[in-house]
Amino acid sequence: xxxVSQSPSNKVTEKGKDVELRCDPISGHTALYWYRQRLGQGxxxxxxxxxxxxxxxxxxxxxxxxxERTGESVSTLTIQRxxxxxxxxxxxxxxxxxHYGYTFGSGTRLTVV
Amino acid sequence: AQSVTQPDIHITVSEGASLExxxxxxxxxxxxxxxxxxxxxxxxxxxxKYFSGDTLVQGIKGFEAEFKRSQSSFNLRKPSVHWSDAAxxxxxxxxxxxxQGNLIFGKGTKLSVKP
Numbered sequence: 001x002x003x004v005s006q007s008p009s010n011k012v013t014e015k016g017k018d019v020e021l022r023c024d025p026i027s028g029h030t031a032l033y034w035y036r037q038r039l040g041q042g043x044x045x046x047x048x049x050x051x052x053x054x055x056x057x058x059x060x061x062x063x064x065x066x067x068e069r070t071g072e073s074v075s076t077l078t079i080q081r082x083x084x085x086x087x088x089x090x091x092x093x094x095x096x097x098x099h100y101g102y103t104f105g106s107g108t109r110l111t112v113v
Numbered sequence: 114a115q116s117v118t119q120p121d122i123h124i125t126v127s128e129g130a131s132l133e134x135x136x137x138x139x140x141x142x143x144x145x146x147x148x149x150x151x152x153x154x155x156x157x158x159x160x161x162k163y164f165s166g167d168t169l170v171q172g173i174k175g176f177e178a179e180f181k182r183s184q185s186s187f188n189l190r191k192p193s194v195h196w197s198d199a200a201x202x203x204x205x206x207x208x209x210x211x212x213q214g215n216l217i218f219g220k221g222t223k224l225s226v227k228p
Contacts, residue, residue, distance in 0.1 A: 045218075104157040
């Protein structure tokens with residue numbers, strides 16, 4: 001597609017439930033990032049995929065968080081046993097390579113009640 | 114530690130006034146530099162980027178930024194602010210071989226515009 005697509009745009013879930021967030025990057029983009037942005041805060045790095053290399057998971061806040069990406073296509077961010085502190089906007093970005101800059105999706109707003 | 118610093122958390126300017134948002138980075142080499150803007154409830158939009166060459170770069174929406182190697186800075190400027198510029202602005206760097214992949218953001222500067 002023309003841009004980075006994220007779904008759903010909004011998600012309300014009950015505490016303790018699992019959620020899956022989806023990111024469709026721009027076709028051909030080899031790099032893909034997930035960020036978390038809490039209300040009024042900056043971007044918190046979560047995970048980075050680059051081609052077929054092992055992902056950089058150093059930003060995942062706990063083992064309840066995981067992400068997958070098949071090749072250079074769709075990525076899914078999974079949060080298990082959600083907690084209220086997981087409430088945030090989750091942003092995905094993709095790129096051909098770092099020096100081209102990154103294109104961001106509009107994000108998924110997750111609310112845990 | 115490698116970092117990107119935006120020293121101003123919140124700035125308020127009057128419509129029509131000039132604007133400068135500060136960004137400093139701490140790396141041994143010159144990284145690739147970016148400014149993004151995030152309007153309320155929206156994703157991030159790339160304003161401009163610097164790779165090499167002319168240290169004054171022009172971006173969209175009338176913004177420009179100047180890379181100053183001696184100061185490790187990449188400040189964003191606009192000569193006359195419009196009310197629609199009210200948003201949050203993020204400086205970012207790309208540094209190959211670093212941790213967190215290679216895209217690192219500052220904590221952002223929120224811009225408010227007075228009528």
